[in-house]
Amino acid sequence: MSFFExxxxxxxxxxxxxAHDMVDMIFxxxxxxxxxxxxxxxxxxxxxPMLNQKIWNLEFKNPVGVAAGFDxxxxxxxxxxxxxxGWGEIGAVTPKPQPGNEKPRAWRHIEYEAVQNAYGFxxxxxxxxxxxxxxxxxxxxxxxxxxxxxxxxxxxxxxxDYKILVEELKDVVDFFVVNISSPNTPGLRDLLNAExxxxxxxxxxxxxxxxxxxxFSPDMEDELIINLANYSVLAGAxxxxxxxxxxxxxxxKSDIKRGGISGKPLAKRSYEVLRIVAGEIFGKVxxxxxxxxxxxxxxxxxxxxxxxxxxxxxxxxxxxxxxxGEINRGLIExxxxxxxxxxxxxxxxxxxxxxELKEDNAS
Ligand SMILES: Cc1cc2nc3c(=O)[nH]c(=O)nc-3n(C[C@H](O)[C@H](O)[C@H](O)COP(=O)(O)O)c2cc1C
Numbered sequence: 113m114s115f116f117e118x119x120x121x122x123x124x125x126x127x128x129x130x131a132h133d134m135v136d137m138i139f140x141x142x143x144x145x146x147x148x149x150x151x152x153x154x155x156x157x158x159x160x161p162m163l164n165q166k167i168w169n170l171e172f173k174n175p176v177g178v179a180a181g182f183d184x185x186x187x188x189x190x191x192x193x194x195x196x197x198g199w200g201e202i203g204a205v206t207p208k209p210q211p212g213n214e215k216p217r218a219w220r221h222i223e224y225e226a227v228q229n230a231y232g233f234x235x236x237x238x239x240x241x242x243x244x245x246x247x248x249x250x251x252x253x254x255x256x257x258x259x260x261x262x263x264x265x266x267x268x269x270x271x272x273d274y275k276i277l278v279e280e281l282k283d284v285v286d287f288f289v290v291n292i293s294s295p296n297t298p299g300l301r302d303l304l305n306a307e308x309x310x311x312x313x314x315x316x317x318x319x320x321x322x323x324x325x326x327x328f329s330p331d332m333e334d335e336l337i338i339n340l341a342n343y344s345v346l347a348g349a350x351x352x353x354x355x356x357x358x359x360x361x362x363x364x365k366s367d368i369k370r371g372g373i374s375g376k377p378l379a380k381r382s383y384e385v386l387r388i389v390a391g392e393i394f395g396k397v398x399x400x401x402x403x404x405x406x407x408x409x410x411x412x413x414x415x416x417x418x419x420x421x422x423x424x425x426x427x428x429x430x431x432x433x434x435x436x437g438e439i440n441r442g443l444i445e446x447x448x449x450x451x452x453x454x455x456x457x458x459x460x461x462x463x464x465x466x467x468e469l470k471e472d473n474a475s
Pocket of ligand 1: 179180181182203204218227229231233258291294327355356357373374375376378402403404405423424425426427
């Protein structure tokens with residue numbers, strides 16, 4: 113039995129937000145202690161030529177990244193390689209500091225291996241986070257900033273918030289992720305529309321040459337996903353991340369009806385959305401899959417469905433900190449088993465070819 117399995121029942125007795133704050137504190141404190149980090153890096157960090165990729169001119173040692181919300185305040189970046197991650201996102205960051213929603217705002221659904229959170233972009237504001245990043249950047253792994261609007265900013269002024277964030281952070285991160293898909297800021301998901309996206313990317317592209325990605329909600333109708341995927345690429349998005357948490361509360365038996373659900377119950381819809389998006393825009397911009405990835409097999413499935421990169425959050429809570437290394441090592445085995453010598457050969461192999469379908473129909 114691993115150490116994590118041993119202490120898991122104890123961890124699950126604590127409030128999830130408290131447990132997360134403890135992890136944050138350990139990483140913050142151990143930051144300058146190579147004796148703590150080096151053995152973990154050795155055990156968990158996979159840097160193998162089969163998994164190395166260059167995307168947006170950035171070097172990705174392995175495809176598994178820190179999903180947004182795990183390192184909201186950019187306090188754990190030094191610890192990312194120790195957990196095995198090949199890249200990651202900090203945030204969500206907003207222009208002004210904000211406390212987020214009332215506590216409690218995070219719940220575990222242990223039997224479902226799911227988490228429900230209603231944090232609402234609690235963060236110290238862009239100035240503080242920028243100063244923190246200044247001390248680390250450039251880092252050995254690509255760092256992205258997940259950017260969101262303040263709760264008090266009306267939707268018709270939202271573009272201004274995103275402009276401030278990109279302006280402030282453009283010299284301390286490698287790429288941006290526009291977050292208009294969190295369920296925890298009222299009205300935010302209303303911005304998932306063609307007009308806003310076009311306007312937003314038009315403005316942000318004037319401020320930075322760094323890649324700007326967009327993250328989708330799993331709760332949009334399939335038709336809207338198709339439209340917005342195409343529209344986002346036309347508007348200038350450099351990548352699409354699918355998906356954020358879901359408000360489909362039927363997925364878990366619980367009286368809590370706020371916030372978004374992540375983890376295992378999200379996997380099915382997250383995969384579906386990936387397939388829809390890949391069917392539209394694969395080959396135009398990279399696609400990143402996130403939502404319920406908790407094994408090498410699930411990770412490989414997403415890669416074959418068109419994801420160039422992956423992200424993980426909830427699986428760390430249920431499978432423990434060794435899961436990222438496990439996924440990467442497992443991916444290498446699965447690629448070898450199928451006769452591939454590099455991850456790029458497997459990306460998108462299971463996407464139905466539209467052209468061939470058309471030809472088939474014609475004959
Ligand atoms: C506690 C928590 C906080 C999160 N905060 C954010 C956030 O600030 N911005 C964002 O885009 N996604 C956020 N997410 C969503 C994750 O980035 C990810 O899309 C989602 O959890 C699905 O992945 P998973 O099943 O591996 O957790 C959060 C998720 C959790 C569990």
